[in-house]
Amino acid sequence: MTLFRSPRAVPYLLLTPALVVIAAVILVPLAVSLWSSFTAYNLTRPATLYSFVGLRNYARLLNNADFWWAFGRTLVFITVTLNLELVLGLGLALLVNQVTMGRKVLRTIMMFPMMFSPILVGFQFKYIFNDAVGLVNNALFDLGLITQPIPWLVDGTLAPLSIMAAEIWMSTSVFAILLLAGLLALPKEPIEAAKVDGCGPIQVFRHITLPFLMPFIFIAMTIRSLDVARAYDMVRIMTNGGPAGRTELLWTLMARVGYQNSQMGMANAMGYVSILTSILFTVYFYRKLVVARRYMGGVE
Amino acid sequence: MAEIKLTKVVKRYGALGVVHGIDLSIAHNEFVVLVGPSGCGKSTTLRMIAGLEDISDGEIRIGNRVVNGLPPRDRNVSMVFQNYALYPHMNVRENLGFGLGIAKVPAPEIERRVNQAAEILGLQPYMDRLPANLSGGQRQRVAMGRAIVRDPDVFLFDEPLSNLDAKLRGQMRVEIKKLHQRVKTTVVYVTHDQVEAMTLADRIVIMRDGHIEQVGTPAEVFERPVNVFVAGFIGSPPMNLIDAVVTTEGLRPAARLADGVVVPLPAGVSVSEGQRITLGLRPDDITPQGHGMPGTGETLRLEREVALAEPLGTETILFTRLGDKEIQAKMLNPRVVTPGETLPFVVDLARLHVFDAADGRSLKA
Structure with missing residues (x-):
């Protein structure tokens, strides 16, 4: 008992509840999932959790074309949506920044898409892109632009684009809000100095506004890259990975392998590959962020 | 160009x-x-x-x-x-x-x-x-x-x-x-x-x-x-501005201050009896006797009690009262002045500024 009464034990005693919670919620599941990725764990046969197979799951993954397609598709999905969201969000933020009256109202309205559950956004866009009763096809019909319905969610090329459209609709405002915050914090004087120094509006934007916004852009990129990398719900609702796996992303594939095929060991191996990829993205953007922030201390 | x-x-x-x-x-x-x-x-x-x-x-x-x-x-x-x-x-x-x-x-x-x-x-x-x-x-x-x-x-x-x-x-x-x-x-x-x-x-x-x-x-x-x-x-310390009323009882127009002091006005000032004016007097132009620039012309002597002295090294700023205002005077080649001491001050009358009290414009030609 004297061990617990020693003054040096006090900090550890006080930290124990927090450590226990962290262990129960994070460390144990992490350890179990990491362990299971080295086993032939199958949900239907619990005993397989102890059949250690070494790196077999990872070795199979390397040769699994479905996995690499999903992996590549996810990367493309992240790259395209993030960049489009950045461009659209930046444009939106610049426009709202020009507004002098009702900016707060606009800002609130801008956040509406973020307030919906992604599942509902998925259902909503599934309906909008429905080939028979969807809004898009009906509008195109009535305008006389098409005579045949376009199978938005069934066509192998259009389906990923439709999902991207939904994702961009939902999350462009994340960029817009963060970049608007950056624009509002932008000091006026360097911009005026640049104008006097001979810059036109586009040059002011390129040489002054954009460098100043870079930290905000990288923060938004970091947050959103993690968000998009785990895209699941919207895809599950809109196409469920179809047609013929053309919209299969990492997480839909993982859910299929883990829960439908019960190959939890394999699914966890996939999970670790995708988490490592996410970490790489985050580290990359975070490095950029630190570099971009370094000189902003000089703003006075 | x-x-x-x-x-x-x-x-x-x-x-x-x-x-x-x-x-x-x-x-x-x-x-x-x-x-x-x-x-x-x-x-x-x-x-x-x-x-x-x-x-x-x-x-x-x-x-x-x-x-x-x-x-x-x-x-x-x-x-x-x-x-x-x-x-x-x-x-x-x-x-x-x-x-x-x-x-x-x-x-x-x-x-x-x-x-x-x-x-x-x-x-x-x-x-x-x-x-x-x-x-x-x-x-x-x-x-x-x-x-x-x-x-x-x-x-x-x-x-x-x-x-x-x-x-x-x-x-x-x-x-x-x-x-x-x-x-x-x-x-x-x-x-x-x-x-x-x-x-x-x-x-x-x-x-x-x-x-x-x-x-x-x-x-x-x-x-x-x-x-x-x-x-x-313009000017530091700032010009003393003192309210006054014009009196023409003497040989030439003068300004009567709230404390009864009568200050003859410089030549070329256009004023009329009873006109309310503001006298402008730079601290440089009211100095203790022997501690100012040699006067250029007519002067006025006033005995004044010093309320406060601010030594600045080469000069000392003296605070005293004139009219209904606390004013600042400048003392060159200063000696130590104790508060409460009464000094003979010299006012350089040629350098007085005279302003209309109503619209503030200068009455000097």
């Missing part, structure tokens, strides 16, 4: 007028200082010249061009801002060369002009530093360097020294003056500090509430202020 001509220039924000139709001509290579209290419209006027504010009415010419509709980049002006306004993501060299790069000046020429400016301002050791790693004075120099490399027609300074500490401000003031002697250009300089105005200006423009009160050389505005406002604004 770049003279600047403002004709009936007006600035309004909605219904609120900030500058009310000012006229001003600035000669080529002249150093003009706009001075006045905060909110007098001096910075707004400067920003209209720079093109950072629209001109609501009237006309501004730089050289022979009307610049009303021109954006800042087409006016060939450069500006030094109060907060330096350096580009935080560029080092000193890039900050200096930025404007030239935008103007598509060839790289070797940029290099040459940046180095020249750096040499003039002593910036060579800091060329690769970011603004965040510079002191206030160094940032100020970079801001000035950025202005001079472009070799503009007009330099605009917007309270450039107000963020520096007192000692540095004095140094930079001298540097700006030297810079103007070296790089001859038209300069418009805005400040609220009348010492800066007096020391730097070829001509001072004193503004109040969007109007120009007086334009003149430092000596003119000091010696012959046109009204009470200018008189009180």
